[in-house]
Amino acid sequence: MFSDREILSVVEMLKNENLDVRTVTLGLNLLDCASDDIGRFTDNIYARITGAAENLVKICDEVGDKYGIPVVNKRISVSPMAVAGAPFNAQQMLSVANTLNEAAGAARVDFIGGFSALVEKGIARGDRALIEAMPEALTSTQRVCASVNVASTRAGINIDAVLLMGRTIKEAARLTADRDGLACAKLCVFANIPQDIPFMAGAYLGVGEADAVINVGVSGPGVVKKAIDRATASNPHLNLGQISEIIKHTAYKVTRIGELIGREVAQRLGIKFGVVDLSLAPTPNVGDSVGEIFQSLGLANIGVPGSTVALALLNDAVKKGGAFASSKVGGLSGAFIPVSEDLNISQAAAQGHLSIEKLEAMTCVCSVGLDMVAIPGDTSEETLAAIIADEMAIGVINKKTTATRLIPVPGKKAGDHAFFGGLLGESVIMPVNNATGENRFLRRGGLIPSPIHSLVN
Amino acid sequence: MKKMIISVLGKDRPGIIAAVTRILLEQDCNIENVSQTILQNEFSGIFIVGVPKTLSEGDLHRHLDAGLSPMGLHVYEKRLSKGNESQAVVDSEPFVVVTKGPDRKGLVASITAIMAAHRVNVTNLQAVFKGGDDPNANIMIYEVDIPSDANHQALRRDLREKALALSLDLSIQHKLIFEAINRV
Numbered sequence: 085m086f087s088d089r090e091i092l093s094v095v096e097m098l099k100n101e102n103l104d105v106r107t108v109t110l111g112l113n114l115l116d117c118a119s120d121d122i123g124r125f126t127d128n129i130y131a132r133i134t135g136a137a138e139n140l141v142k143i144c145d146e147v148g149d150k151y152g153i154p155v156v157n158k159r160i161s162v163s164p165m166a167v168a169g170a171p172f173n174a175q176q177m178l179s180v181a182n183t184l185n186e187a188a189g190a191a192r193v194d195f196i197g198g199f200s201a202l203v204e205k206g207i208a209r210g211d212r213a214l215i216e217a218m219p220e221a222l223t224s225t226q227r228v229c230a231s232v233n234v235a236s237t238r239a240g241i242n243i244d245a246v247l248l249m250g251r252t253i254k255e256a257a258r259l260t261a262d263r264d265g266l267a268c269a270k271l272c273v274f275a276n277i278p279q280d281i282p283f284m285a286g287a288y289l290g291v292g293e294a295d296a297v298i299n300v301g302v303s304g305p306g307v308v309k310k311a312i313d314r315a316t317a318s319n320p321h322l323n324l325g326q327i328s329e330i331i332k333h334t335a336y337k338v339t340r341i342g343e344l345i346g347r348e349v350a351q352r353l354g355i356k357f358g359v360v361d362l363s364l365a366p367t368p369n370v371g372d373s374v375g376e377i378f379q380s381l382g383l384a385n386i387g388v389p390g391s392t393v394a395l396a397l398l399n400d401a402v403k404k405g406g407a408f409a410s411s412k413v414g415g416l417s418g419a420f421i422p423v424s425e426d427l428n429i430s431q432a433a434a435q436g437h438l439s440i441e442k443l444e445a446m447t448c449v450c451s452v453g454l455d456m457v458a459i460p461g462d463t464s465e466e467t468l469a470a471i472i473a474d475e476m477a478i479g480v481i482n483k484k485t486t487a488t489r490l491i492p493v494p495g496k497k498a499g500d501h502a503f504f505g506g507l508l509g510e511s512v513i514m515p516v517n518n519a520t521g522e523n524r525f526l527r528r529g530g531l532i533p534s535p536i537h538s539l540v541n
Numbered sequence: 542m543k544k545m546i547i548s549v550l551g552k553d554r555p556g557i558i559a560a561v562t563r564i565l566l567e568q569d570c571n572i573e574n575v576s577q578t579i580l581q582n583e584f585s586g587i588f589i590v591g592v593p594k595t596l597s598e599g600d601l602h603r604h605l606d607a608g609l610s611p612m613g614l615h616v617y618e619k620r621l622s623k624g625n626e627s628q629a630v631v632d633s634e635p636f637v638v639v640t641k642g643p644d645r646k647g648l649v650a651s652i653t654a655i656m657a658a659h660r661v662n663v664t665n666l667q668a669v670f671k672g673g674d675d676p677n678a679n680i681m682i683y684e685v686d687i688p689s690d691a692n693h694q695a696l697r698r699d700l701r702e703k704a705l706a707l708s709l710d711l712s713i714q715h716k717l718i719f720e721a722i723n724r725v
Contacts, residue, residue: 091637092639093722094714094722152715
């Protein structure tokens with residue numbers, strides 16, 4: 085028997101606080117589809133994906149109904165295509181991307197991730213072909229997401245790969261100029277990419293994973309914001325230690341839901357349950373924003389002084405609550421601050437409260453990095469690469485995941501507006517400061533060695 | 542020993558349980574199970590007791606009534622039929638139904654009629670009135686067992702349609718979700 089308070093708090097979270105399961109992602113190992121014949125390979129991966137994912141959406145909906153908690157997104161992540169399709173050239177990689185897109189459509193999922201390469205130490209033939217195919221692949225498909233890991237704490241930073249990604253992003257933007265460079269919104273560049281991310285665009289299934297696995301991304305930031313609002317309304321003098329406890333308790337509840345639903349979906353599909361990703365992932369809706377949490381904490385806007393420490397508090401409390409709630413935590417498990425995907429953050433950027441420099445600082449204490457940042461279309465390949473390299477350094481040195489999802493919006497300049505639509509949202513174009521002149525440092529290329537693991541300051 | 546079920550009803554005050562159990566002890570009865578609740582100011586208690594074969598049902602009632610009626614309590618007892626224990630167990634799953642909306646006569650009757658038609662058993666029902674005069678803050682919480690072979694979709698549809706007709710906001714969720722969130 086439950087107390088009315090216990091029952092009503094759950095119903096309240098569901099009805100008014102955007103409580104949901106953000107994504108259930110089916111990870112599929114495609115390495116056993118290997119063939120050096122492109123037709124056979126694409127047939128194999130199509131059959132494997134559509135076979136394994138046939139009931140994914142149906143079962144997610146049924147389980148969501150049973151518990152009264154919607155599973156908002158159902159997605160698929162696959163083995164890194166640069167590995168699975170290593171023998172193929174760029175043209176053939178394009179048909180791999182099209183196959184992935186069709187398979188995702190047949191499975192009725194909105195995104196499929198894993199058009200990916202791992203090049204932190206060097207670029208193999210398959211990697212190069214895949215990266216070369218990326219601009220066109222991301223332009224001609226709707227559902228395919230791509231990622232490239234260019235750095236790791238163990239390997240260092242592959243500046244050659246960073247430069248290549250600068251060019252690739254620029255080209256992807258050019259090909260989708262009519263859609264504000266939309267292709268770039270489906271392309272992440274990573275340091276220390278985890279093997280089990282359920283969230284897009286960074287999801288892929290690592291080569292160390294099993295045949296199939298279910299990974300879950302839990303609910304968004306609305307629940308956390310409302311919990312803070314409720315607590316501070318009843319006691320305006322709460323200190324930050326107390327607020328941290330409230331966030332922790334809320335993260336616990338939200339994670340328990342993800343764990344319960346993920347396990348049941350996995351069991352019904354007859355697939356191993358993987359991890360719960362604790363990340364607070366916003367959507368471009370009021371009441372579902374990480375930026376709003378900053379305001380509930382007492383800051384005027386995300387981006388003002390105090391934002392980095394507020395994010396550190398938030399991120400740490402979410403991890404502590406979530407880690408206790410779930411038996412297996414993985415993926416990114418931090419707070420996302422994607423500019424265009426979060427209404428409040430994009431407003432803060434438009435009003436000039438938030439700069440790329442402050443965003444970069446904040447990524448030192450959260451999981452993702454410079455995410456969904458629209459920048460002027462005339463930003464050079466070299467400057468793009470330099471921004472990426474800076475972000476990679478933060479991840480490599482701090483032994484954490486960082487990433488960039490930068491969109492140089494063709495034909496637009498700082499202050500203009502870019503529109504991506506749906507979950508990808510919209511945003512003002514943020515200025516890239518002090519980017520004039522050549523960048524001779526980066527142009528030297530090569531591999532920046534992995535950092536020393538003692539002398540930790 | 543034979544088994545009896547005894548129910549006691551009346552205005553709440555200190556000493557009710559003490560009085561009931563003292564009488565039972567004096568008559569050499571053994572209490573096996575008790576449930577009690579207080580609704581507004583009214584006490585209600587149910588006792589399942591083992592009664593010595595030598596004590597007749599009439600005598601037990603007289604002893605209880607003599608002790609309890611001066612306290613303003615009504616008492617009723619009944620022989621527990623053996624059939625209760627061997628009642629066929631229906632394979633079912635626990636759900637929680639919550640309705641929220643303006644108060645009016647017949648809310649519970651309408652909702653439970655649908656539940657009964659679908660062989661749903663209500664195991665606990667709470668009415669929660671939040672926010673004083675706010676008619677929208679009338680909340681009913683039904684904890685129910687739904688037979689595994691029931692038509693869930695039809696049940697949900699019927700409940701939703703009725704809720705709509707009564708201007709109620711209705712949710713139906715498997716009980717596990719409340720356990721997962723509220724219990725460590």
